[in-house]
Amino acid sequence: MKLLINIIRNLLGGLIAAIDFITRGSKLKRTQEAQEQVTVELEKLSLYQFFACPFCIKTRRAMYKLNLPMVKRNASEGSPYRDELLQGGGKIQTPCLRIEKDDSVEWLYESSAIISYLEKRFV
Numbered sequence: 057m058k059l060l061i062n063i064i065r066n067l068l069g070g071l072i073a074a075i076d077f078i079t080r081g082s083k084l085k086r087t088q089e090a091q092e093q094v095t096v097e098l099e100k101l102s103l104y105q106f107f108a109c110p111f112c113i114k115t116r117r118a119m120y121k122l123n124l125p126m127v128k129r130n131a132s133e134g135s136p137y138r139d140e141l142l143q144g145g146g147k148i149q150t151p152c153l154r155i156e157k158d159d160s161v162e163w164l165y166e167s168s169a170i171i172s173y174l175e176k177r178f179v
């Protein structure tokens with residue numbers, strides 16, 4: 057039963073990901089200098105996610121539109137990043153944005169909160 061639910065979830069997620077890919081449109085354009093600055097800032101950010109999770113797709117779509125080519129970590133079962141997420145953030149829930157600060161690390165859960173954070177910081 058669990059296997060069947062997983063198959064349906066992955067099929068639906070794959071379908072949503074494909075529709076997202078086809079319909080996501082254009083990304084934010086910055087000057088080369090501004091985009092290089094963004095690239096430097098992105099070295100401190102990473103997104104823990106599942107490929108077929110609708111909340112992750114929504115977050116990746118916002119990241120694409122904001123032109124934020126950030127590192128993505130697959131937190132599926134069997135991946136070492138799953139354990140990192142659990143140890144660092146405290147729970148297995150995706151998406152989760154890992155934000156490296158000067159002397160600490162913040163783990164930001166909730167797709168809407170992640171998107172608001174990225175929009176405030178990068179628009």
Ligand SMILES: N[C@@H](CCC(=O)N[C@@H](CS)C(=O)NCC(=O)O)C(=O)O
Binds near residue numbers: 106109112148149150
């Ligand atoms: N309200 C959350 C919902 C996130 C959520 O439910 N994520 C699911 C995947 S789609 C999850 O992490 N479930 C835990 C698990 O699969 O172990 C958001 O908007 O980010």
